[in-house]
Amino acid sequence: MDTLIKANNMKFPFNIYIGLQLAMPPGVNCYRVKHGDTLFSISKSFKVPLKVIIEANNIRPPYYIKQDDVIKIPPGVDYYIVQPGDTLWNIAQRYNTQVDVIRDANQISSPFLFTGEKLKIPYFLPLGSGKIVFTSLDNEKYSIRSFDFQVKEEKVLVSQFVNAGSIPYVSPDEKKLAFIGENNKVYIYNEETTELISLGQSTEYSTMNWSADSIKLVYVTPGNISIYNIQTKKITTIDQPDSSYPQWFPDGKELLFQSPDSSGIKQLYRIREDGSNKKQIGNNIWNFYNNVELSPDGSFILYTTPSASVSIIYTLEINTGKIHQVPSGPQGKDYYPKWSTDSTRIIYSSTNYRPGSFYSQINIAELQGRNYQTYAVSNCFSTPVSWLHDERIIYLSGCNTCLEENQANEMWLVDLRKPVPVPVVSGIKIIQLQVLS
Structure with missing residues (x-):
């Protein structure tokens, strides 16, 4: 409604x-x-x-x-x-x-x-700047593509070694693109030179993160947290077995990650890039965290727990340890949370049900769970979501729910100042996405 x-x-x-x-x-x-x-x-x-x-x-x-x-x-x-x-x-x-x-x-x-x-009365795509990078499947071949709002142009960036799990991680300077491709290998694509290099093996489902200066890429390799330096072309490692969700604090000198403590319970930690000064954040007592993401200002951490079938979003205030629950949808299935660039709001996909099929609501809430509001609806069970300039949001739809398939073939945009969904990309299967400011 x-x-x-x-x-x-x-x-x-x-x-x-x-x-x-x-x-x-x-x-x-x-x-x-x-x-x-x-x-x-x-x-x-x-x-x-x-x-x-x-x-x-x-x-x-x-x-x-x-x-x-x-x-x-x-x-x-x-x-x-x-x-x-x-x-x-x-x-x-x-x-x-x-x-x-x-x-x-x-x-x-x-x-x-x-x-x-x-x-x-045709739908109208608002003009403006920004770029979307996404993973797609077209003619049974995976590729990573971009869509530029300024010129309304879609193009293929990488068509080699991409698979269904390849999430594009674009550097802040928008010149480099990292992804984990076939056989869990880490690749970096340079958009200026079109060079594609491989950094070797990662772990399955590892996430990656660029430092704010676009020089260092952090990811997980078996038994370690690995850091690749674009300038020196060297990889350094921190011995942290069974780690996940490594990412940089804003200063580019410390890392956030999840790893088991001495009793085997997954905890959140911060550590310097040389492996020193490891500190635990909060105190997890039972379940591991999913979708861990540090706020852009480095003050909060969001995560989902306890599982995929029941997924609730929380925020953890780093300085005080206070935990806040983000308002959940009626099914308790909240996915793909993303911070706004000003660290004040969270967008996420919340699964709901009506007779005949599941669908997802595109919700936004403030970081402590206040002012929750639904801005759009997707006919997919769940959908990746993201921000564009904190004033527009992107999500996927076009799933064939009549056949109970959760593969989107449409990308939609909503301008929060004039919130009507408009189509951006269609006609190909879209799997992962990242929005650039």
């Missing part, structure tokens, strides 16, 4: 009336057939042409459907019927688009509109 309200710029008390035309933002697109349903009745209920539903579901004569079938409900034609007094400007304002976008979509040459005229 929140997304519907925002898509139509509705104000409290959100009154609607018979005949009012509403913009329908993208969301869950499946329907479970109930007793007595026919294709015709479903078509009338969703106001989608019968032919569109039949073609989307590849239904053949005699067009029979039965109770509990799950069918796709694709969007119909997005159009607006011009009302007396309407102008292109007020229609564009209402549906969060631009006059030129509506004019071009409808091939309008006259400045005048006519009452009763039907206008297509």
Whole structure:
């Protein structure tokens, strides 16, 4: 409901009336057939042409459907019927688009509109700077690609050694890209020279992190935390068996990581890059942490626990040890938390359920769990999410939930100042992503 309200710029008390035309933002697109349903009745209920539903579901004569079938409900034609007094400007304002976008979509040459005229209302991709780097699958081949908002251009960066688990880690100067590829090998791609080098073996599911000056890359190798220096081209190691989530503090001299204590319980630690001055942070008493991430200002740590089936997000204040729970979704399945660059908010994917399929809500909360709000909906069970300039957010959708597949083939953007989802990339399977400022 929140997304519907925002898509139509509705104000409290959100009154609607018979005949009012509403913009329908993208969301869950499946329907479970109930007793007595026919294709015709479903078509009338969703106001989608019968032919569109039949073609989307590849239904053949005699067009029979039965109770509990799950069918796709694709969007119909997005159009607006011009009302007396309407102008292109007020229609564009209402549906969060631009006059030129509506004019071009409808091939309008006259400045005048006519009452009763039907206008297509296309989704509009906001202009602005920024770049998205993501892992994709196209024609059964994995690659790492980028999308540049300034020029609206998508291109392939790396097509060798990439696999389904390859998460792109881009250096702060945006010149280098690290990933773990085939056979758990660490690779660094230099976008300026197009050189691709291998640093050897990592551990499965290891994460990586660049120092703020883009000179040092930290990752986990069997039995060690490893640090690669771009300038010296040397690797140094810190002996810390069974470590995970290594990352730099803002000063580039200390590391955060998770490792078992003497009793085997996973704890969070900080340590200098030469392996000295190791200190425990907090006191974990039972479960290990997932998705550990240090806030950009180095003051808080977020993590999820206890598992994948039940995943709750917490923040830990480093100086005081205080722990705060981030508001959880109704299923207790909260994934992919990411800090905003100013360290004040967290975005995450929260799984929910409606008859027929799971879907995910794109939520934002303040670092201590306050001011929780849903900004968008994805039809995937869960989705990676991220920030763009702290004013726009990116998430994935387009999963074939009718076939219970959680592989996205769409990337969406929401501007928090005018929160209507708009498509960015589509037509290929998208697996991992990183957003650059």
